Amino acid sequence: MTAISSVSATQPLVVAKAVTSTQAISNVADSINIPSSPSSVVSLGQDASVIDAQTYTARGLIADPDIAPVWEYTQQDNVSLNMTGNFGSSSSASRFQGLGASLLNQLAQTNQGISQSVIRSTTGRALEPAALAAAQAKLHSTAADNSISLTLKTASGKTVQLTLTSQDNGLAVQAQVSGGELSNDELAALGKMADGFQSAIDGLTQNPPTLKLDALTQFDSNVFASVDLSTRLKLNDDSTQTLELHADADGRSVRMSGAAGDLNMSVDLKNAAILGDSNQQAKALKNYMNQIEAARKRGDGDQQLLSLFEDAFTTLHSHYPGARAAMAPETVNSIKLTDTDHSLLTGLADFSASVSEKSKEGNPARPGELDSFAYDVSQSTQSKGRDPLNRTLVQDQQSHLVASYHKPLNAGQKLDLTTDPKSQNYQYYQVNDQASSKTSIGYEKGALVNASISQSASQSTRISKYVLGHLEEDKTTPLKSSKTQNLLGTLNQALQQDKQAKLGRGVSWLKDTLSSIQDKVLLQSDPARLRS
Template identity: 35%
Template sequence: MTTLSSLDAATTLALAPLVSSVSPAAEAGSVASSLAALSSSTVVTIPSASGLAVLQTYTPEGTLTGTAPLLSWAGDNSDIVSLTMMGNYAAQTMAGHFAGLGSALLDRFKTTGGDYAQSVSVSSASGLAPVGQGSNGPNGQIGLTIRTKSGVTVEIELGSEDGGLSVSIKSSGTLGESERSALAKLSDGFQQAIDGLSAVPPKLDVSGLAQFDTSALASVNFHYNVTGDRNGNISASYSQDSSARSLSVTSAAGAMNVKVDTRHSALWGTGAQRAASIASYLAQFDHANSRGHGNAALMSMFEDGFAQMNEDYGAPSGETLPGAAYAPALQQSDQAMLTGLADFSASITDTSTSPNPMRPGEVDSFSYQVAQSTQLEGSAREGRISQIQQAHLSASYHQALQGGGAPVLTSSRDSQNYDYVRIDDSAQSAVRIATARGVLLNATLIQSSAQNTRDSKYERGVLVSDVNTPKDTSRPTNLLSMLEPLIEKGDAARNTAAWQQALASIHGMIFLNSA
């Protein structure tokens, strides 16, 4: 006979919601312990913890509290991927849903290369989705497609929708041991890319994907698409093969794209030279963002992507610059006059806004493009090289007359005291080199820039000044004249410290001049 002598105690227990951060079995065990701790005159007979029923109450959203979630698995859930999913399904963010899941999937390739699929759907005993999950929660799709050198294609998908999780691996053929190992080595890079984009604010980390084993893998394609998360909506893609790399990101803040052409390894400088070139470009990006009042977080992602895609191109093919094959000093001098980076194009565009209700045509905007293109002509004995770097900035913004910050603009004339600034800048740096029979015949550098700033000043909504300020510069430099004395004295042939110092000095001169 079951006796309940303390109705108040039982009622109190029934009104206490279950803790959602622990598993359903743990929740049931916790409640059973609480019942046993009631007064000694209370005796409760419980057939099993899983059969425990308590009074149910409703949340303000109309869902039941104290209802343990029910999990439905597509297959056996005893493997490490399923265990990872079991720990993630209740998370309220994409970062929590996909924590460790991408790396767990790729780690499978250490021992097996077979296809795999698993999914878990979540509901409550009432048939309703658990609180915080369902159609109003964050949804995401993440994928990684890899093609091996032998032609096998492997597709990896992760999905989160309506509070559930799904993963799959599909292979078009049997993988060899070296291919499985190369795939497993991508596990950290795959997870880092996921974790970065899922962070608040989002960050970009594709460096681990960019450094895949090119002896076993031919290409890698990554995509990320999330809606309704803390970061809002964000989508990203990264692709890489033996000839090109491409990155794109789109979010509420704006959009960015970076493309790198890696076909000509003769353009690749040393690691130190690339690092110096990347540092110079990042300084240019910072300058443009500061001048145009761009979105700092989006520019940070842009800079990270640019640096990660250019820091290491892998093993060079052995290609040499035209006209420099038989003279090491000439090869050095030509390389010093180039950036050492592969050709690229990149752009970033902030989402435009119209902050002034009295003049909606005045938009705050930021758009920046930068590119490098190189032409190689000739043979090993003689040749011509032309490398052009270009950048363009178009921006507009509102600035308070006092303090220089963003003004608070309303429909009141008293708020209409501000500068509306429009910027249109461009810059170019062009190097042209000619060589024949081991002799440097010509080497010139032409740098130019054009800045145009228009400042319209308003006081109580009345235009009081409208000033347009152009600034153009052009500077030619004869690089050959800087090297000829050292060539004639034999410093070039002996590769002296003076020769190396001159080359370093020239390399520091060739970048874009935005002033």
């Protein structure tokens, strides 16, 4: 592990009063007094332009300006200067502003481990050495209110760990390397990830949060074997938001949990043979975005939570490692797939994804009437037979929506349900939808003998209508549709026509035929549209 100097608490220094502007921070940073040995307290010389001001903690308490913030090390580097500017803020977005990129860049430039923290006493008295050591240890641990951790494993077997933590009275960072010294190529690749790391931090700490994880899933696979991001952030309403991201050559996954609900998805990249070209993938992604948005509207889902779900889905299915054209060989069970095979697949990697809102009682007069939303969608591909002349390939797509919610009797009315019967004028919706699509491809002695698509979609909508607390109507509306398309004749005709065209006998329509089939395999959750 790259060495990090030991901490000494024996050399006291004086700290300037709080700075209240960017220029003041710059002036103070220029006057840092750096002794020759590490210290627990840093001295910031008082500049004439610094304005005396009362400094508040994140909980609104007035901090004593005469009690100096305590620094783990006295060093004038970019990370420490970044922390100096951020420490006066109370929000996670401002506390971590630019800090992830600064930390990663400094490690890439110096190839040296980094550990830095700044703590303000909350007792009105200077921290004793033992209390200071305990506070620093806690701040550097997962016990801190807010923590962001990035772990990178290199293809050569080294591990890079970066952490950023904060709480009301402290801010800390660490960067460590284990398994040997990083090479120049590895350091250069680290530097290239700095902006992407910061983008992920900025998205997660903003209000409302967004997922900007693209750069972390699109890492240089020649240098890095895996990337892991773990965050836990305390929000303004005291709720906690967590996220876990993992990406490597075999797959990607995201788990996120917060006050609104949870999302969980994983993408399997081991079966590279089923991946389509960029146009096919874009078409499939657009279809899934439409399916998710339709589910949100059907189930009255939380728009912010479903937006995060869509962002995660798009990120995990974008920029798969290695283009399909560059993969060699493209195989399922060591069998190379044909263009005909690909036309009957979505072009996306296999996956499973789910999102659910935190259920809540939407009607005080009827606690059993929950407002809830849960949606899951998946794709799996199975193959049988290792003989390229005798084999089968099956791809399944599934989706399921279960939701319940309250609506006013008339659009535009305000819904304000209480235990007062006069407020009990509403409709209670209960939704249960399912959809599936199954593609089957089969070969015997090299000849295509099966090419079919079976799809089904069902929707169940139950609406209970209450007027002044009395049930006036309780109606369930089921909708269901299914169809099976046998494409064997169409494909064999197109394949035969293509053979003749290659012999100079006519024109081939195979490419157009395959393109039209790709539209048919995509999941469709609306029974009415499935019938069309």
